[in-house]
Amino acid sequence: MSAETARHDAKTLRHQQPRFRGLEAGHRACQGCGEALAARLVTEAAGPDVMVANATGCLEVFTTPWPQSAWRLPWIHSVFGNAAAVAAGMEAALKQQGRRTRVLAFAGDGGTFDIGFQALSGMMERGHDVLFVCFDNEAYMNTGVQRSGSTPHAAMTNTSPPGTARMGKRHMKKDILAILAAHRIPYAATASVAYPSDLRKKVRRAMDTGGPVFLQVHSPCPLGWGHDSDLTVQVARLAVQTGLFPLVEMERGELIGTLPIREVRPVTDYLRLQQRFRHLFAGDFRAEKELEHLQAIADRNIERFELRGGGKERYDTEGADTVHRGGDRWA
Ligand SMILES: Cc1ncc(C[n+]2csc(CCOP(=O)(O)OP(=O)(O)O)c2C)c(N)n1
Ligand code: SF4
Numbered sequence: 001m002s003a004e005t006a007r008h009d010a011k012t013l014r015h016q017q018p019r020f021r022g023l024e025a026g027h028r029a030c031q032g033c034g035e036a037l038a039a040r041l042v043t044e045a046a047g048p049d050v051m052v053a054n055a056t057g058c059l060e061v062f063t064t065p066w067p068q069s070a071w072r073l074p075w076i077h078s079v080f081g082n083a084a085a086v087a088a089g090m091e092a093a094l095k096q097q098g099r100r101t102r103v104l105a106f107a108g109d110g111g112t113f114d115i116g117f118q119a120l121s122g123m124m125e126r127g128h129d130v131l132f133v134c135f136d137n138e139a140y141m142n143t144g145v146q147r148s149g150s151t152p153h154a155a156m157t158n159t160s161p162p163g164t165a166r167m168g169k170r171h172m173k174k175d176i177l178a179i180l181a182a183h184r185i186p187y188a189a190t191a192s193v194a195y196p197s198d199l200r201k202k203v204r205r206a207m208d209t210g211g212p213v214f215l216q217v218h219s220p221c222p223l224g225w226g227h228d229s230d231l232t233v234q235v236a237r238l239a240v241q242t243g244l245f246p247l248v249e250m251e252r253g254e255l256i257g258t259l260p261i262r263e264v265r266p267v268t269d270y271l272r273l274q275q276r277f278r279h280l281f282a283g284d285f286r287a288e289k290e291l292e293h294l295q296a297i298a299d300r301n302i303e304r305f306e307l308r309g310g311g312k313e314r315y316d317t318e319g320a321d322t323v324h325r326g327g328d329r330w331a
């Protein structure tokens with residue numbers, strides 16, 4: 001058999017095999033929900049022999065309207081603040097039973113940066129073999145778009161409205177990756193739904209590493225961010241291309257990898273697609289100052305992580321997104 005025929009046969013065979021789907025279609029997320037896409041990608045890459053503890057939030061609500069469930073894996077709903085504690089208990093029980101099933105903990109940014117942080121920090125410090133995934137949509141979406149510790153500076157939410165006193169959220173987005181990396185865990189990384197093959201690679205790397213590992217997935221929310229539902233991937237990609245959401249990997253607190261940006265875009269390209277930043281385009285002095293501030297944050301990220309690419313690279317913001325629709329889990 002020629003090498004060409006063998007390659008073709010292997011591809012045909014892969015496409016004929018049923019793929020593992022952790023999250024099935026037919027759930028009740030809004031159209032274009034980044035979190036739904038992210039959860040599907042994460043579970044496909046992590047499964048099939050996994051169990052999930054899922055904190056309260058949009059992902060939990062839209063996947064499990066009782067008595068239905070869109071999950072095709074063992075899944076338990078924790079309360080809002082304790083996904084990490086529940087996952088730690090599951091992992092300890094499985095270990096006691098001598099089983100090799102791996103445990104994932106899922107939470108939104110509220111369930112990670114804010115109310116879930118104590119349980120998360122403890123779980124990391126005790127060294128449980130759990131992959132904690134934060135689906136970061138930068139606000140409390142399930143309860144109607146309230147600001148969280150992850151909401152970016154100057155963004156409008158229902159609890160950080162722009163007005164005479166302030167231009168959206170006054171405070172900065174918490175650097176949760178640095179905080180988790182400071183626990184000296186074996187692996188911590190950021191990922192984005194705009195770069196699915198990069199995301200899958202990071203899930204597998206985290207699972208192969210084992211121990212307490214962390215992934216923060218930037219997951220646009222068309223409803224809360226105020227963008228068209230068909231722009232989810234474009235918005236997520238611009239967050240990376242502007243430097244506002246750097247894609248990086250850390251091992252034991254040390255930077256080990258980045259996704260270089262081939263063509264750095266101005267932050268306004270990202271911000272103007274979203275209603276939550278519309279007050280920044282009023283053209284007045286305060287709006288101009290806030291835009292300068294956000295550009296400075298992106299510039300600082302690019303400098304700090306040395307994100308500017310050296311030209312056309314296979315693995316950069318233009319080259320990395322090589323996943324094909326309906327395609328290959330192992331691509
Ligand atoms: C102790 C407690 N406080 C408040 C709530 C109400 N609540 C449920 S989900 C949620 C917000 C979830 O936000 P996030 O974790 O970012 O997930 P998202 O819905 O954005 O995906 C809140 C405030 C709750 N369930 N429990
Ligand atoms: S509100 Fe946002 S996070 Fe929640 S289901 Fe809709 S798009 Fe997804």
Ligand SMILES: [Mg+2]
Nearest residue numbers: 108109139141
């Ligand atoms: Mg959220």
